[in-house]
Amino acid sequence: MKKSVLALFLIGVLAFSVVASGCIGGEKTTTPQTTEEKPQYAGKIAIVYDVGGRGDLSFNDMAYLGASRAAKDFNLELKEVQSKQESDYLPNLRTLAQSGEYTIIIAVGFMMTDAIKQVADEFPNQKFAIIDGYVPDKPNVMSILFKENEGSALVGALAGLIAANDGKDKVGAVLGIEIPVLYKFEGGYRFGVAWAEDYYKKKTGKDVDIQVLYTYTGSFTDPAKGKTAAQAQLGQGAWVIYQIAGAVGLGVFDAVGEYLQSQGKEFGPPFAIGVDSAQDWIKPGVIIASMMKRVDVGVYKAVEAAVKGTFKGGIVELGLADGGVGVSTIDDVKAMFNSLPEDVKKKKLEELGFKSEDELFAKLEETRKQVPDWIWQAVDELKQKILSGEIVVPKAMNKEQIEAIRNAKSWQEMEELAKQWESSS
Amino acid sequence: MIDMIISILLGSLTAMVPIVLTSTGAVVSERAGVVNIGYEGILLMSALFGAMFAEMSGSPWIGLLGGAFVGMLLGMLHGAITVYMKGDHIIPGIGINILALGVVAFGITAIWGTAGQHQVPSNIRIQPIINTPYGGLSPMVLITFVIVFLTHWVLFRTPLGLRIRAVGENPEAADALGVNVERYRFLATVYGATLAGLGGAYLSVDWLGVVTKEISSGRGFIALANMVFSGWNPIRALIGGFIFGFFDNLSVWVRTNPAISQVVPWQFVATLPYIVTIIIVAGIIGKVRPPKWDGRPYKRE
Numbered sequence: 214m215k216k217s218v219l220a221l222f223l224i225g226v227l228a229f230s231v232v233a234s235g236c237i238g239g240e241k242t243t244t245p246q247t248t249e250e251k252p253q254y255a256g257k258i259a260i261v262y263d264v265g266g267r268g269d270l271s272f273n274d275m276a277y278l279g280a281s282r283a284a285k286d287f288n289l290e291l292k293e294v295q296s297k298q299e300s301d302y303l304p305n306l307r308t309l310a311q312s313g314e315y316t317i318i319i320a321v322g323f324m325m326t327d328a329i330k331q332v333a334d335e336f337p338n339q340k341f342a343i344i345d346g347y348v349p350d351k352p353n354v355m356s357i358l359f360k361e362n363e364g365s366a367l368v369g370a371l372a373g374l375i376a377a378n379d380g381k382d383k384v385g386a387v388l389g390i391e392i393p394v395l396y397k398f399e400g401g402y403r404f405g406v407a408w409a410e411d412y413y414k415k416k417t418g419k420d421v422d423i424q425v426l427y428t429y430t431g432s433f434t435d436p437a438k439g440k441t442a443a444q445a446q447l448g449q450g451a452w453v454i455y456q457i458a459g460a461v462g463l464g465v466f467d468a469v470g471e472y473l474q475s476q477g478k479e480f481g482p483p484f485a486i487g488v489d490s491a492q493d494w495i496k497p498g499v500i501i502a503s504m505m506k507r508v509d510v511g512v513y514k515a516v517e518a519a520v521k522g523t524f525k526g527g528i529v530e531l532g533l534a535d536g537g538v539g540v541s542t543i544d545d546v547k548a549m550f551n552s553l554p555e556d557v558k559k560k561k562l563e564e565l566g567f568k569s570e571d572e573l574f575a576k577l578e579e580t581r582k583q584v585p586d587w588i589w590q591a592v593d594e595l596k597q598k599i600l601s602g603e604i605v606v607p608k609a610m611n612k613e614q615i616e617a618i619r620n621a622k623s624w625q626e627m628e629e630l631a632k633q634w635e636s637s638s
Numbered sequence: 639m640i641d642m643i644i645s646i647l648l649g650s651l652t653a654m655v656p657i658v659l660t661s662t663g664a665v666v667s668e669r670a671g672v673v674n675i676g677y678e679g680i681l682l683m684s685a686l687f688g689a690m691f692a693e694m695s696g697s698p699w700i701g702l703l704g705g706a707f708v709g710m711l712l713g714m715l716h717g718a719i720t721v722y723m724k725g726d727h728i729i730p731g732i733g734i735n736i737l738a739l740g741v742v743a744f745g746i747t748a749i750w751g752t753a754g755q756h757q758v759p760s761n762i763r764i765q766p767i768i769n770t771p772y773g774g775l776s777p778m779v780l781i782t783f784v785i786v787f788l789t790h791w792v793l794f795r796t797p798l799g800l801r802i803r804a805v806g807e808n809p810e811a812a813d814a815l816g817v818n819v820e821r822y823r824f825l826a827t828v829y830g831a832t833l834a835g836l837g838g839a840y841l842s843v844d845w846l847g848v849v850t851k852e853i854s855s856g857r858g859f860i861a862l863a864n865m866v867f868s869g870w871n872p873i874r875a876l877i878g879g880f881i882f883g884f885f886d887n888l889s890v891w892v893r894t895n896p897a898i899s900q901v902v903p904w905q906f907v908a909t910l911p912y913i914v915t916i917i918i919v920a921g922i923i924g925k926v927r928p929p930k931w932d933g934r935p936y937k938r939e
Contacts, residue, residue: 264743273753391904424896425896428904431905431908432855436850438855438890440846441887442890444649445887448645448772449891449894460755460850463755464848467846467848471773472771475770495757557750557752560750561751566761
């Protein structure tokens with residue numbers, strides 16, 4: 214008996230490893246890929262990806278987009294380095310800094326904050342930039358942050374107007390762990406919804422009062438929590454749900470998708486709104502747009518500053534005016550999609566059930582057409598007003614401030630708060 | 639109101655499946671005397687491989703079986719170490735949990751080319767038998783009920799179940815009566831891990847339709863706690879899993895309501911499912927006693 218069981222076990226292990234190697238072996242696992250060596254480059258830049266790495270259709274891919282564009286524009290050689298695990302950050306950065314060849318080294322993601330701080334001290338003459346990490350006090354580190362409140366205000370206006378236009382009185386937000394960074398998103402979103410109420414009233418003469426249902430799920434990783442929260446919000450009448458919750462948000466998309474499926478509908482409303490990158494492609498028909506953090510713009514700006522000699526350590530906050538945040542467009546999805554390797558692209562299309570890229574993009578166009586043009590124009594109007602400085606979006610940074618926004622009755626009241634906070638800081 | 643009640647009920651049944659399947663498997667394994675804390679890792683890896691098998695074959699049911707198969711292999715590994723090599727019962731579980739974190743994070747990129755997350759195409763997900771806007775009822779819920787009742791019946795009403803319990807309570811006596819202690823312990827371990835594997839594949843090809851790096855989100859550990867609270871009893875584990883799912887869903891509904899979230903901090907409401915489950919289960923069941931030889935390797939003198 215013992216022998217046969219052991220034999221069975223060994224067969225199992227063997228089968229397991231065959232399966233595992235079968236699906237893994239076909240992929241390239243070489244990490245640092247240098248673009249072809251050509252002597253006429255004006256310089257070199259390096260980019261260090263987070264553990265997620267290329268192919269995440271989010272932070273890392275967008276960083277690549279920005280870096281490759283900058284490399285082309287300024288005739289630089291681009292060195293990409295992948296972090297396999299968190300303990301790789303430090304050695305990766307250190308190796309690059311030691312060579313002293315790079316005009317600037319860019320770290321993608323706030324997880325690398327501590328590593329950057331340490332390496333920046335070790336190599337004071339090397340220029341660094343970190344995306345989404347807060348390093349205010351190093352002369353050789355440029356911290357690139359985003360004004361998420363401004364982008365969130367735009368999607369808030371979009372959500373509010375879609376709800377008002379369909380005669381609904383609730384929109385939702387599903388958030389991750391309750392940390393101050395998320396207050397920026399929530400506050401901006403609330404501002405946008407309140408602005409939409411006012412806009413709708415002026416346009417149609419009808420009074421609307423749109424409530425924001427919000428759920429802090431307490432997780433960034435469990436999609437089930439997002440799904441339950443989204444179902445609860447849909448059940449209580451939320452018509453558009455903005456997810457600011459990392460992987461938890463995938464559950465939000467699924468919940469909205471199932472709602473549509475149960476109604477036999479291919480397109481919303483109700484809609485979901487994505488975050489960080491152009492997530493529209495994840496579930497075409499379900500996701501109306503995404504609040505984008507333009508990591509590519511951040512990376513490009515950092516390289517530009519280093520090349521042109523305008524590099525300064527400290528915080529650089531990119532808002533609407535710098536193109537650092539915004540509502541995703543189909544072109545954004547296209548750019549992201551085209552940065553993928555051909556075979557991955559093909560696989561993604563197959564999984565989504567499309568024959569070609571054009572079909573996918575046509576479906577995304579169709580999704581956007583579910584919302585009348587005047588709503589898109591209204592969102593653009595808000596954008597112009599924020600750009601011109603006519604409207605200031607509040608930036609809630611702590612519990613007190615978000616409570617004040619939650620209790621405010623109108624967007625004008627919120628704007629007052631924004632002005633108070635700005636003058637006091 | 640009616641929508642809310644239906645949604646909460648469906649939601650609790652849906653959320654219960656992976657926890658109850660894992661708890662039931664763990665009950666059998668521990669009744670036979672083998673502790674396995676690697677269920678978290680088994681859930682995680684089965685979610686990945688379950689989705690992979692489903693997409694390769696084009697059928698979600700094959701995906702579920704594939705997940706169960708991966709669970710079975712991991713159970714055999716655990717069984718071989720603990721039962722036949724008389725190793726420690728805790729360490730291999732820790733190993734599997736850590737292995738799973740790496741395998742899944744790497745596997746998503748290696749198999750599908752995107753990092754961090756993968757959407758399972760909707761045509762190879764299990765279709766619900768009842769479909770409402772705010773949640774559906776998967777056939778897997780019914781299958782879970784069948785598995786639980788069947789396991790309970792076998793464990794407490796058949797000679798096979800008696801032998802399983804005997805090798806966990808008093809392996810010496812069982813051995814003296816001619817029961818092959820090692821075989822029963824090994825098979826019980828494999829059964830437990832297989833059920834967890836089924837639960838893991840359910841996460842990706844049925845309930846959530848995604849594979850993420852941490853999709854199991856502690857359900858393997860919740861299942862172990864649920865097993866203890868149930869007093870190593872499959873039907874009580876089912877009830878415990880349902881109660882937990884129910885209050886978890888209810889708490890989300892309650893705290894999503896803005897009128898309530900202004901008054902009561904949401905963090906408090908979010909802890910309620912855990913507290914209520916402990917109170918109900920501990921209050922009804924009272925003191926529980928693990929199998930006597932639980933977690934101890936048996937070596938013939």
